[in-house]
Amino acid sequence: MTRNFTTLPALGVVSLVLVAACGAPDASRTPQRATDGVPSALATFYDQRIVFEPCASYAMSLADEKLYSDDRTDCARVQVPLDYGDPGGSRGEVALLRVKARGDRIGSLLVNPGGPGGSGMSLAAALGPVWRDSPVGERFDVVGFDPRGVGASTPRVACYTDAEADRNVPPTPYQFDVADEGAAREVARRCTEGSGGAEALTSVGSSNVVKDMDVLRAVLGDEQLSYLGYSYGSELGAMYAQEFGDNLWALVIDGAVHPGRTEAEFRLSQFAAWRATFDEFAATCMAEADCPLGTYPARAVEEFQRLTRPLQARPAPTADRRGLTYSDAMWGTIMSLFQPVQRAQLVEGLTELAAGRGDAMLALRDAAAGRGADGRYGGSASMDANLAIRCMDNPRRTPEDEVELGTRARAAAPFLDPGRPLTQAHYECEGWPAPPSRPSPWLEGPLELSSTLTVSVTRDPGTPHEGGIVMARQLGGSLLTVEGAQHGVALYGGSPCVDAVVSDFLIDPRTPVAETHCSL
Numbered sequence: 001m002t003r004n005f006t007t008l009p010a011l012g013v014v015s016l017v018l019v020a021a022c023g024a025p026d027a028s029r030t031p032q033r034a035t036d037g038v039p040s041a042l043a044t045f046y047d048q049r050i051v052f053e054p055c056a057s058y059a060m061s062l063a064d065e066k067l068y069s070d071d072r073t074d075c076a077r078v079q080v081p082l083d084y085g086d087p088g089g090s091r092g093e094v095a096l097l098r099v100k101a102r103g104d105r106i107g108s109l110l111v112n113p114g115g116p117g118g119s120g121m122s123l124a125a126a127l128g129p130v131w132r133d134s135p136v137g138e139r140f141d142v143v144g145f146d147p148r149g150v151g152a153s154t155p156r157v158a159c160y161t162d163a164e165a166d167r168n169v170p171p172t173p174y175q176f177d178v179a180d181e182g183a184a185r186e187v188a189r190r191c192t193e194g195s196g197g198a199e200a201l202t203s204v205g206s207s208n209v210v211k212d213m214d215v216l217r218a219v220l221g222d223e224q225l226s227y228l229g230y231s232y233g234s235e236l237g238a239m240y241a242q243e244f245g246d247n248l249w250a251l252v253i254d255g256a257v258h259p260g261r262t263e264a265e266f267r268l269s270q271f272a273a274w275r276a277t278f279d280e281f282a283a284t285c286m287a288e289a290d291c292p293l294g295t296y297p298a299r300a301v302e303e304f305q306r307l308t309r310p311l312q313a314r315p316a317p318t319a320d321r322r323g324l325t326y327s328d329a330m331w332g333t334i335m336s337l338f339q340p341v342q343r344a345q346l347v348e349g350l351t352e353l354a355a356g357r358g359d360a361m362l363a364l365r366d367a368a369a370g371r372g373a374d375g376r377y378g379g380s381a382s383m384d385a386n387l388a389i390r391c392m393d394n395p396r397r398t399p400e401d402e403v404e405l406g407t408r409a410r411a412a413a414p415f416l417d418p419g420r421p422l423t424q425a426h427y428e429c430e431g432w433p434a435p436p437s438r439p440s441p442w443l444e445g446p447l448e449l450s451s452t453l454t455v456s457v458t459r460d461p462g463t464p465h466e467g468g469i470v471m472a473r474q475l476g477g478s479l480l481t482v483e484g485a486q487h488g489v490a491l492y493g494g495s496p497c498v499d500a501v502v503s504d505f506l507i508d509p510r511t512p513v514a515e516t517h518c519s520l
Contacts, residue, residue, distance in 0.1 A: 038218070041087045045080060046218045052076045058095055058121065058152040061372040061379025067125035072132075073099050075121070078219050080148070080212045082155070082203045090199060094212050095152035096145040097121040099131045102138045107249070108220045109140035109506065110213060112147070114231030114255070114488075116206070116393075117370075117386035119151040120144035122379060130491050135503045140226065145216060147236075149195075149204030149385040151378065157204060158194035159187070159384040162377050165369065168327045170383050171428040173267065173390065174334065174416075175327055176406035178426045181399075188431035191388055202434035204385065205392030206442070210239045214247060224249035226506060230488045231255045231463055234454075234471065235393075238443045241475060245449055250509035251477070252502055254455040254490040258467030259443035259474055263394040264405050269464050271412035277337045277461035278304075278415050280485060285347055292350040301415045307353050308333075309419050316358030324358025324365075330416055332364030337461045338487040391429035393438045402427050445474025451509040452477030455490050455498060457520070462487035478505075478513040484520030495520050 038046045055068035055075035068075070075097050082090040097120075098108075113123040124131075124144025131137025146153040160169050171178050171187055178184050195201040213236065217225040226249045229237040234253040241251055258266055282300035285291040293303040308329045315323030336346035342364070349361035365371075370381030377383070397405065402425040410417040452475040456468020465481075472479035480501055482489055489495055490502045497518035505513060 045215050048079060048219055050076050050078060050219045052098060055097055060151050061376055062374050063372055064122055064379050070128055073097055073125060078216055080215055082199060084211050092148050093154045094145055094148060095121060096143050097124050099124055099128060099142040101141050104139060105141060106139045107222045107226060108143045109226045109228060110216060111142060111144050112229045112233035112236055114233045115381060115386055116232045116389035117150055117382040119146050119380050121146050121151060130493060136506055139507055147209045148212060149388055150382050155196050155200035157385040157388040159191040162375055165377050166322055168325055176422060176425040178428045179424060180426060184426045184430035187428055188433060192433055198433040201388055202392055204388050205437040206235060206239060207438045210236055210243055213240055214244050217247060226250045228252045232257060238475060241447055241449050241452060242443055245447060248451055250506050251452040252490060252506060253471060255460055255463040255488050256454055256456060256468040256471035257463055258470055259441060260470055268408055268412055271409045273461045273464045274334060274337055275413040277485060281343050292354045304415045307350060312418060316353060318358045318362050324362045328365040329361050331368050332361045335368035336364050340486055387428060391432045392436055395436060395440055396429060397427040399426050443474055446476045448476035450477055453480060453505045453513060455480045455482060457482045457484050457486060457489055459485035460487050480516060482518045482520060
């Protein structure tokens with residue numbers, strides 16, 4: 001699940017007081033060659049020379065244009081084979097943004113924000129205040145990359161126009177909104193044509209992205225990879241550890257996707273977590289006299305449905321004349337549960353909705369969908385890429401499976417139930433032009449990699465805590481348990497305890513993690 005970093009207060013003014021680990025890694029950390037042992041057929045990619053340049057031409061949104069103007073950042077493109085089984089065939093390019101180390105450089109730290117479909121370039125740039133104030137930014141070149149299919153990288157997945165995205169055309173993994181086989185085929189057709197053909201569209205799975213990460217490691221001149229991945233980025237990090245464990249220096253995962261669950265099982269666990277977070281949100285809201293959900297916790301779901309269900313027949317008016325649809329409101333609500341600051345915005349949105357307007361709730365939806373102020377989609381997040389990557393990663397579900405999943409999901413989170421039975425639904429990936437390219441399960445274990453740290457928040461609404469426990473066990477590394485209720489925490493500045501542990505670990509993962517519990 002992609003997070004909207006622009007709403008986090010830590011990005012406005014960040015003041016971190018972190019203590020760097022004593023003792024820098026020895027000279028063996030800096031390699032003579034980062035390409036030793038590479039198959040000869042891939043040598044062209046591993047040996048390519050990277051050329052950094054100003055980032056202006058890489059921006060995919062107005063927000064990116066501003067972020068990428070920082071003089072401490074530069075950008076580059078790295079060529080990769082579209083198909084690693086045919087390295088002499090078509091090629092793609094992975095775009096990346098580097099925030100240069102302030103001091104004694106250890107190497108590069110590759111970062112991914114999640115999604116799938118999140119822009120690592122936008123993340124690295126948006127967290128600029130963090131890198132300026134923390135030991136991580138002093139010792140590492142922080143490198144955010146747009147995975148193939150996303151943002152400034154090519155191939156770039158494009159299924160729908162911005163105007164169509166405004167009308168809720170792209171199918172979502174939570175709405176169960178693909179009605180029949182013909183609609184599923186149309187989704188695949190649009191994505192295939194808009195993304196440059198079937199070969200390009202079906203190349204964007206995580207198995208290829210992980211291989212791209214190892215090319216980036218070598219091209220950046222690092223013998224071993226240092227990596228920080230949030231949410232879906234945990235899948236990339238764990239898969240890299242499994243395939244390229246010998247090339248790993250330090251791996252930090254924040255908000256782990258449960259590696260032992262199918263996609264359907266994981267989705268159900270998310271709905272249950274959203275219900276728990278919604279209940280917590282409602283109780284906090286009702287402590288105030290003007291809560292739009294009233295004053296009785298037992299009626300919170302009913303009051304929420306009273307406000308939102310009418311949107312199915314009549315969208316609420318908004319200043320830009322798009323109107324707030326039911327689907328918009330559900331997206332805005334789900335994503336606002338991920339961070340405490342956004343829950344305050346949800347109160348504002350529901351209060352405004354009770355008064356007959358939808359602007360505040362639509363702003364939450366736009367942030368979740370990656371829509372910029374200029375109406376363009378795909379800056380910090382791409383829902384089209386989210387769809388395509390999931391379709392190449394996860395086993396297909398039958399229509400019967402999809403109806404059962406949707407019915408169980410609504411029962412797990414009744415506040416998201418539209419009030420009508422789900423009698424027909426098709427998996428949005430049903431018509432895809434190729435089968436999934438990722439094995440299932442996607443992580444085997446234990447890997448016994450001590451150079452891994454999993455950060456897991458106890459009441460994480462996006463990636464439930466159990467996933468972090470299992471991930472740490474399967475990787476064979478350390479687990480940092482964080483008491484709190486939000487999705488993602490490492491290096492945000494919200495917990496000096498977490499930030500210190502993560503910083504120390506990245507700088508020297510050979511030192512055991514002393515602190516195993518923190519709080520928000």
